[in-house]
Amino acid sequence: MNDMTNKWIGQRTIRPDGADKVTGRAQYSADFAMPGMIHAKMLRSPHAHARIRGIDTSKAEALPGVKAVVTAKDVVDFPLDKSVMLGIQDMRWMCRNVMAREKALFHGHPVAAVAAINEEVAAAACALIEVDYEVLPHVIEIEDAIKPDAPILHEWNKFEGKPSNIAGTMVLKTGDVEKGFAEADVVIERTFTSRPVHQGYIEPHACTVSYAADGRVTIWSSSQGQFMVRAMTSLLTGVPQSNIRAIPAEIGGGFGAKTIVYLEPIAVLLSKKSGRPVKMVMTRDEVQRATGPAPGSLSTVKIGARKDGTIVAAQGTFYLQAGALPGSPLRGPVGCSFAAYAIPNVLSVGYDVVSNRSKVAAYRAPGAPLGAFATECVLDEIAEKLGLDPLEMRLKNSAKAGDKAIYGPVFGEVTFKETVESILHHPHYKAPLDKNPSPGVKRGRGVASGFWYNAGGESSVQVNITEDGNVVVTTGHPDVGGSRASIANVVAELLGIDHSRVSVLIGDTMTIGFSNLTGGSRVTFASAMVATASTEKVIGQLKERAGKIWGIDAEAIKWEDGMALPAGDNAGKFPPLSLKELAAKANEMGGPIGTQVQLNTTGADPGFATHCVDVEVDVDLGIVRVLRYTAAQDVGRALHPGYVEGQIQGGVVQGIGWALSEEYLYDKNGRVDNASFLDYRMPVCSDVPMIDPVVIEIPNPKHPQGVRGVGEAPIVPPLAAIANAVHDALGKRFYALPMSPPRVSERLEQP
């Protein structure tokens, strides 16, 4: 079911949730209200690092209008000595992240929460809570946190036998790097740094929660997984999952960071104590200060190659900032950095480093852009030194089908070369570039590639035929970027009916089977696969019904263009029965038509991307502007090309922000100094050009429509591609991000 004659798959259909979103009717998390609802605020630590000796909430509780106060003693404790995992999240850290327990670990760390008749009273009550802090020395940067005399965040955490801020390691190894480097004609080793960046979704975290008298809980919130909200809330409050109905609101961006909870368990506890529905909405300041971000990094990458460009050895050491609690995405740089290349000797090591900043959360291809920044810049330097075209060098070293990936599996298809070739032959790469267009202005071109694993996992899809012969599809995945539109295309195609007859919606935790997070570029892959299985089952039911009506076997019937047709020997013997006619007869022929399929999907092949960028540098002001950007990626099959291109374009522009302007700034007291959209500088419309997506479609043989996954890979190459372009413009290499005007100016002043 995947070819150019498809009627709906591959079409730019109108998304099912579109009209609501352009008219302001779509309900996001902060748009929901309940009768009798009260409002909650969080009290947050004013210190970057402090032991909590005691909390006195009596004055706050006595304030008129206050209905409930919650502290860490109300949250289920997960003792430090025993790990309890939910997916990749350790509940020991989650329980301490939603509410500080022994210590406040970063400025903005929640220490108490108040629910009151309105936000003003709740805020006034927060100010009356007395916290007895023992202020401790803090540490923010990786370089400082790994020093032997660094302030230690978690005394119980040992590394090499001593208390340490290194909370975990990951090592991947193949061959013998020392032997490999000895065989190389050229070896280059460089150290790179990058700053934490926020996912920057425009919708702040928010929820409305009702804890009813019978102990049943309804949660209305936006997340990348209502089942994650249910499970984490259950674990942190003790309410059984069967009592929690988590209803997914429309989500105003997540990019990975809404794969964990911040507010929901606290709101449940406040609602339980107060007996009232509770609404909690973060301010932008709270979002920037206390949620996300993606980690900063300190990476050293060493690559050795022969004169002809063959890479013989590669070594990467990646220190990632976990924030206050363990759990940085080491798997990103350690596993992805060298994965696209066939290298006989590789040693890739990651260190998870805690420091007094907010706990990191997933951000689009978590960690992979940091590894690619280092690796793809070193590759560029090697190609330059050997006088090779950087794309030709990548082609020469591309991994192949049958190679063992450094992260474990043997590659099936590898479609990396196709992405490199498509840039190599693209008019952009061949276009002349005037490198000195005017005095004080320099231009340059850079390329880089990227890899992401992609993912399958659990997904549930219901397909129900309405009595009037139309279709309602329910999935269990929040739709962050148009997945409902893709599913509508698939189901309309399989059923052979007009797209407008298919409605797709997202079920809550009590109306649809378990479905894992929207993340890792998995949702369109997994839900299209399960929607296909579900729709095929329904087609089977429809054929059975037609068979009963005609008195022939269902096997002797085919489904085509929305109709059951007698086939084989019976061809032409009966007039076709349409979906509408079969639906009208459903009850007399065996009951309602519909089904739910639940699968743990597999077969998500990796994603590869190669990018090309032209930049212009204002030498006097240090401003780097992106002039032209082309991004090639193999997506397998674009079920809805508009939203596939959108994923690529959006990922690239986030990468541009990461490379050029975004960073967390801290003051000397360890407080975030730029917790606003004014000072945390994400790209605005006038900062960027059109982004040209080259959508390559080599169908994934393990997926019914050929889907691979799209969303993550586009953010992997931009950091290095832009750094390589800036080098081409200025003749100087940048080993630190962001390449913001002050840093570029500083570097230009160095010899």
Added chain:
Amino acid sequence: MSKIHVSTSVNGEPVEFLCDASASMLDALRGPLGLTGTKEGCGTGDCGACSITVDGRLVCSCLMLAVEAEGHEIATIEGMAQGETLHPLQRKFLEMAALQCGICTPGVLISARALLEKNPDPTEEEVRFGLAGNLCRCTGYDKIVRAVLETAAEMRETVR
């Protein structure tokens, strides 16, 4: 402190509401007026998700006091379509996939309409600067800019 009574017009209809002296126009829209299509992304005038027009002028409703609405004409996203007929910008945004999560979309549409009212034939650069006050984190702006340019071309055709 007692509430202040405000009489104003929202999307062409006369309305009255009560608010605190400190309440923003955004609070009034999303609270007593029940118009949650206008979004709060930052509350400091940096993201444009709360864009509305006041007597045709584009403003961030989070930076305007609710009491300032007295006697003025407020327009929000809820008034952009006429019944079942979408505004050409709304229709074009859907046709060209110029939204992903959609949280910035109401503000972007209000800004884009204000831009086209002033400048029916903008260049790409003028669109980019016209929308520079509206953060979008999903789309990378490409499809938004194209949709605004195409709508402008279509609307000029219709006028002719």
